[in-house]
Amino acid sequence: MHIGKTLTQFLLEESRRHPEATGDLAPLLNDLMVACKYIGSLVNRAGLMDIRGAAGAENVQGEQQQKLDVISNEAILQAMAWTGHLAGMASEEMDDPYVLPQGVARGKYLLLFDPLDGSSNIDVNISVGTIFSILEAPVAGRDATVEDFLQPGTRQVCAGYTVYGSSTMLVYTRGFGVNGFTLDPNIGEFIHTHPDMRVPEDTKEYAINASNYRFWEAPVQRYIDELNAGKSGLRERDFNMRWVGSMVADVHRILNRGGVFMYPFDTKDPKKPGKLRLMYEANPMAFLIEQAGGAATTGRERILDIQPNALHQRVPVILGSRNEVDRVTTYYQEQ
Ligand SMILES: O=P(O)(O)OC[C@H]1O[C@](O)(COP(=O)(O)O)[C@@H](O)[C@@H]1O
Ligand SMILES: [Mg+2]
Ligand SMILES: [Mg+2]
Secondary structure, three states: OOOOOEHHHHHHHHHHHOOOOOOOHHHHHHHHHHHHHHHHHHHHHHHHOOOOOEEEEEOOOOOEEEHHHHHHHHHHHHHHHOOOOEEEEEEOOOOOOEOOOOOOOOOOEEEEEEEEEOHHHHHHOOOEEEEEEEEEOOOOOOOOOHHHHOOOHHHOOEEEEEEEOOOEEEEEEOOOOEEEEEEEOOOOEEEEEEOOOOOOOOOOEEEEOHHHHHHEOHHHHHHHHHHHHHHHOOOOOOOEEOOOOOHHHHHHHHHHHOOEEEEOOEOOOOOOOOOEEHHHHHHHHHHHHHHOOOEEEOOOOEHHHOOOOOOOOEEOEEEEOHHHHHHHHHHHHHO
16 A cells, blocks of 8 residues: 655645745644644544533624534644744634733744634534634734734635544645645544645536525626526526535535535625635635635635735635636626
């Protein structure tokens, strides 16, 4: 049997191939993966332990926290706080950035994460994941302020996710394409199994929470109506629909076989200009999708160009196969 490259070997080789890239990311990513392996092992055994269900509290988004949301958040904080790589961390589950412990050197990176994405799926044994985005701190060596985190997605130096599915996988980019790794649980290593992942330009699969149809804007209704009309409509072919309810799992499918994923603007809750969070859901996924040859937009602007105004800002998201994303964008322009 041929064993593929480990994540550590791949990172070293990638740094050698791209001497312009910052090499310090390899140890950071390896430390983060220790936490993700731990989270994956808990997700796997959640039914055997008393860690399913609601934690009994709400996060800053006003959403019910699951026990595993809280545990996963804590696992990443503990794994990363003492490493010296970071000047700060921010998470979906914390109102404010985490302040590193006294006595730890402040490093040059900022880590943003969604510790457990799709967490309402844990109790029903459906794939969930962890999403992360890494930025450079504007000022290294001191505690990061909220403003330090508010950089557009184009400034990400690395982004990715782990998906806890039928196998645990890591998919990441440092701006040199997208690579996927499968955890071999027997040896505890992520092995390079998915080289240079690409999103095909065309697709016949789409993902959207169709129950929100009546709240969407006209361009999105027009686009989905056309897809649903199938062979008998303007598109003259049938489309298929998939919606996992974990963004990580839906994006993972698109990175493997194409598709378009949409959580567009809707009028369901006037306080929310979208459901997904810019800094630790939309930006990292947009970076991955663009690096794989796809596109990511709000309908009105490229996601990676958005100048953030708050840590937990929400944005509309339309991403995936380029020709489909471009078509929705055109409908917005024609509006
Ligand atoms: O409940 P809906 O409308 O299907 O929304 C599902 C979406 O919400 C999310 O679950 C939000 O993520 P969290 O579980 O991290 O809050 C996405 O992963 C997913 O795409
Ligand atoms: Mg999420
Ligand atoms: Mg989450």
